[in-house]
Amino acid sequence: MLYNSILFLHIFFAILWVGGVMFIGWGVFPATKNLSGLIRQKVINNIMSHAHLPLALLGLAVITTGVLLGVWVGPINSVNSLITTNYGKRFMLAGVIGVATLAWGTWVSYPMMKRVLADSFIWQQAEKGHELFMNRQLFKAQFVASIEGIGFMTLLYLMVF
């Protein structure tokens, strides 16, 4: 029962974490395309500032419940079981990728997007109809953000296969 409750929370938090990040990339960004430059800047900035902390906390909750599943209600009870069993190695890999994915989103991808949003020149140009600079910067920031997506897919693979 305890195992199932933690697993329930683990999967629930993971749905919100992965789904939340994907929704911003695939839902919010395309939906703001038709807005004028300065309004688009404001809308994306507000949504990202609002979503950043909850999403980071959800990532932390996924990692924490994952650790509880492996160590508290799972079979990992010594360093030996961590490094010699298949379960332990897989668990360690998931932990490292989970932390790296969360760190990438928090300290690399999010600050980069905030820098792009703070660059008033590109948004003013976009407001006047010159979208090249804005598109170029947004593309770079989205490319950096997509590395988080690779982390999510790798984690999902490790959880299922």
Ligand code: HEM
């Ligand atoms: C995107 C992130 C993640 C997703 C979508 C995810 C999803 C899942 C799912 C669906 C299960 C159930 C698997 C099953 O019962 O066969 C599971 C179990 C588990 N997850 Fe995750 N997980 C994620 C991240 C993590 C991380 C970062 C860790 C390690 C710290 C972790 C550790 C575990 C453990 C130990 C189990 C229990 C496996 C077992 O007892 O067989 N997960 N996860």
